Amino acid sequence: MSFLLFGAEPNGGKGDPAYTKDGKLIFPADYRTWTFVTSGVGMTYGPTGTKDAEGNPRFDNVFVNPEAYKEFLKTGTWPDKTQLVLEVRGSESKASINKDGHFQTKTIAVEVHVKDTSKKGWGFYGFPPGTAAAEMIPKTQNCYSCHEQNGAVDTTFVQFYPTLQDVAQEKGTWKAAH
Numbered sequence: 573m574s575f576l577l578f579g580a581e582p583n584g585g586k587g588d589p590a591y592t593k594d595g596k597l598i599f600p601a602d603y604r605t606w607t608f609v610t611s612g613v614g615m616t617y618g619p620t621g622t623k624d625a626e627g628n629p630r631f632d633n634v635f636v637n638p639e640a641y642k643e644f645l646k647t648g649t650w651p652d653k654t655q656l657v658l659e660v661r662g663s664e665s666k667a668s669i670n671k672d673g674h675f676q677t678k679t680i681a682v683e684v685h686v687k688d689t690s691k692k693g694w695g696f697y698g699f700p701p702g703t704a705a706a707e708m709i710p711k712t713q714n715c716y717s718c719h720e721q722n723g724a725v726d727t728t729f730v731q732f733y734p735t736l737q738d739v740a741q742e743k744g745t746w747k748a749a750h
């Protein structure tokens with residue numbers, strides 16, 4: 573399945589989710605050409621450590637397929653077939669000319685959050701490096717409960733997405749208490 577990882581666009585470039593015959597989500601290999609939403613550094617909302625052995629924080633970068641981003645700007649929420657990608661990367665500090673601060677290094681994991689009515693709404697998928705297709709993470713996992721309880725808009729963390737906060741507030745899709 574390596575052709576899926578290197579250059580092919582299984583969804584025809586539209587950013588719609590594509591699935592294998594047995595229902596696995598095909599890795600959206602072109603997500604780096606999608607719309608950039610935000611970066612977080614050293615965020616500590618999860619139970620697992622966010623630093624490596626040398627104390628370097630992890631970065632996360634969030635991307636979304638451009639069609640869904642444009643629709644959010646109009647409506648304040650995500651349309652069917654939205655794919656949000658969380659890319660987790662390591663970091664380093666002392667290299668080349670850099671003296672302080674951190675820059676991003678290699679990808680540790682990619683997680684995808686897909687809104688698909690044909691799959692009964694939102695689903696999460698995990699892609700450790702080299703994974704071509706992934707099964708939906710079971711609904712009993714804490715991904716779902718944390719996102720449902722704490723995500724400001726439609727189970728997503730728009731409270732941390734600086735270009736989308738005002739849109740959601742204006743359109744009235746912002747959940748109170750976030």
Ligand code: HEC
Pocket residue numbers: 610611612615617618632633634656657658683684685696697698709713714715716718719727728729730732733
């Ligand atoms: C304790 C709360 C919590 C849990 C549990 C959690 N997340 Fe998240 N998730 C977050 C936060 C906070 C962000 C925002 C990250 C940022 O701002 O950079 C986020 C963002 C995301 C995004 C980006 C799109 C979005 O929905 O906003 C994806 C994809 C994602 N998480 C996948 C997962 C997966 C897969 C799991 C389970 C394996 C999981 N998350 C478990 C809190 C959580």
